Amino acid sequence: MGNNNPYHAANNPPPNPNFIDFNTQRICPACGKAININHNFCKYCGVDLSAIEPIGKDNILNPLATTAVTDSDADVRKEALDTIGSFKDKKALGVLTYVLFNDPDPRCRKEAADELGDLHHPYSLEALTRALKDQSPDVRKEAIEGLKKIKEHTKSKDQKKGKPEERGIETEKLDDFKEKEEAKEEENFKTDEDFTNSF
Structure with missing residues (x-):
């Protein structure tokens, strides 16, 4: 005797190939690809990730990052990105890069570019440079602004050195x-x- 309920699926739905489990995976901030959380080097682009802690079980960033990459509403994803960026935590670099390269909504990609620029991290240079080829002019403009922010931040740091x-x-x-x-x-x-x- 089987279950006659037509609303009950016989099998679990196939896993979403784009789903990122931040408990077991991390995202490379340079190329935006998901890798094992225990890897300290990106297997795709070779970037050293040892100085960047993965999101892992962070009680605040983990659910926000999951929302930023999986929510069906673009406005919700954009708000999650804005909140993530407001923390100024370099753990979020990978999520922002992932959204910049993969989100279907240009408003979310633009927000990700904005937040990457605000974080001033050198790993964001590659991502923002790649975003200069985005199909949306708004995303390209924000990538330019982000690169400018990083350059100005780097310049002000250099001024603190030397004579x-x-x-x-x-x-x-x-x-x-x-x-x-x-x-x-x-x-x-x-x-x-x-x-x-x-x-």
Whole structure:
């Protein structure tokens, strides 16, 4: 005797090939492909992922990432992407890249490009460069903006290195600071000299 209920499926539906289980998989932030969560290198593009923690069982990012890649409503996916980006967590780079390359809705792809630019991560350069060939002009424009954001962020980091003149610090202020420091050292030296002469 079988089940006569016409609404009961005899077998489970086939798994969605696009479904990503963030408990067992991670997404490469450079190429957007899903790989085993335990891999520290992308088997597709060779990028070193050891510095980026996978989403895994993160109680907040995991359900948001799943929503961003699987929800049937584009507005919901877009809102999930916006929320993910607001955390400024580099764990989300892979999800954003995946959406940028795979989402059918250009608004979601545009949001992913925007968030990748806001994260300023070097791995996003390849993804945003590839997005310059997207079919949607809005996505291409956002990819340009994202690349610009990363370049500006990198430039400001470079200014913090090197000599003061190279970092953009005004040399007059630096000279004043040096003079004050030298005066303090001289004062301390005189105090030490007076102390030793008293014996």
